[in-house]
Amino acid sequence: MAIRCYRADLILPMDGPPIPKGVVQVDDDGTIVAVGGPSLAEDQPCTHYRGVLLPGFINAHCHLELSHMQDMIPTGTGLIPFIRDIIRKREASLEQIVERAQRADDAMWRDGIVAVGDISNVDHTAAVKKRSRLCYHTFVEVFDLWQPSNAEEEYRRAQALAEQFDQAPHKVSIVPHAPYSVSYALFRRIRSEHPNGLSLSMHNQETAAENEFFMRGTGALVEFYRELGIKIEAFEPTGKTSLQSILERDLLPVNGRVLLVHNTQTTRDDIRMAQAQLESVYWVSCPNANLYIENTLPHYRLFVEEGARMCIGTDSLASNWGLSIMEEVRTILRYQSYLDWQDVLRWATLHGAQALGMDDILGSLTLGKRPGLVHIDLDVDAPQPMKTYRSHQRIV
Ligand SMILES: [Zn+2]
Numbered sequence: 001m002a003i004r005c006y007r008a009d010l011i012l013p014m015d016g017p018p019i020p021k022g023v024v025q026v027d028d029d030g031t032i033v034a035v036g037g038p039s040l041a042e043d044q045p046c047t048h049y050r051g052v053l054l055p056g057f058i059n060a061h062c063h064l065e066l067s068h069m070q071d072m073i074p075t076g077t078g079l080i081p082f083i084r085d086i087i088r089k090r091e092a093s094l095e096q097i098v099e100r101a102q103r104a105d106d107a108m109w110r111d112g113i114v115a116v117g118d119i120s121n122v123d124h125t126a127a128v129k130k131r132s133r134l135c136y137h138t139f140v141e142v143f144d145l146w147q148p149s150n151a152e153e154e155y156r157r158a159q160a161l162a163e164q165f166d167q168a169p170h171k172v173s174i175v176p177h178a179p180y181s182v183s184y185a186l187f188r189r190i191r192s193e194h195p196n197g198l199s200l201s202m203h204n205q206e207t208a209a210e211n212e213f214f215m216r217g218t219g220a221l222v223e224f225y226r227e228l229g230i231k232i233e234a235f236e237p238t239g240k241t242s243l244q245s246i247l248e249r250d251l252l253p254v255n256g257r258v259l260l261v262h263n264t265q266t267t268r269d270d271i272r273m274a275q276a277q278l279e280s281v282y283w284v285s286c287p288n289a290n291l292y293i294e295n296t297l298p299h300y301r302l303f304v305e306e307g308a309r310m311c312i313g314t315d316s317l318a319s320n321w322g323l324s325i326m327e328e329v330r331t332i333l334r335y336q337s338y339l340d341w342q343d344v345l346r347w348a349t350l351h352g353a354q355a356l357g358m359d360d361i362l363g364s365l366t367l368g369k370r371p372g373l374v375h376i377d378l379d380v381d382a383p384q385p386m387k388t389y390r391s392h393q394r395i396v
Pocket of ligand 1: 261
């Protein structure tokens, strides 16, 4: 078996301290066989890279099935106009949808992404995911637009859809879309059947209107329902934020991994309550999508201060300029340069793998894992290394 040897100014194993002038050795199928200091490379040829080597990225939130909507929706309009546009413009030929999804899947591979938490509302991407070199966790998403009488039917539709994505080594689970679109009855149905050990994901507090909807029963979401001609008689304002309303009613699985996505309007109290109640909650940030849709970003400082486990996602090509985790990392560090660049890279790798329950193979440069290997060309000794970013590439 041929062993390949790589060296860099800095190796970031992610499950341990950084290794200056470190070495990584991998076998033919990408399994890590050695990680350590410079002495590991003394008696063999070893390729040297300027900058860092780290495990492959995890994209914790994507909508592959919206890839054909790139450049179709204007930026900066806000979430509700954005959703209106998605509903109005998503129709396309299956051929075009599949072709664009395939292109997006290839682009993620080239970016150095190794696994994706991907939302599906329809089966269009099943074949692309099945043959992908990436590992997918498909979150089959349900909503009943606060019509509990439709909850059972929607859940059964999701069950049938989930079967189409149930193709090892990929994973699948049924998840709620967002607090403003899912009745408590449907939340309970999802929770009652959610298999232990599988991850669950939910869009959370992506717009101020979501909290307003729950706290006072007013605002743009009420307007949105009115426009659609949908009466939301089952809904009553709670006086609490959306997340606190959901947590108070015990609607999320407490033992499993729960991914909360976006969190731009999440408060310190929300974070504390979720972390007190849920055993493993992961906060997925999609900064470029937040800037694309609402020109806003989460309050990262709150999450760091509360010891929150952060992950990174791209959201869809309908709401982003590309599907690159590296670009998301660069955006976070551009606007929040007080954050530690190595911490943010850990969000992009190990935390994402843990959130998707894939950290047995992915997420860190650990002996026996097959995590992929990414090179980022930058100056590790600069005061803010990510500011010196030149390029990155997938090596394994
Ligand atoms: Zn999303």
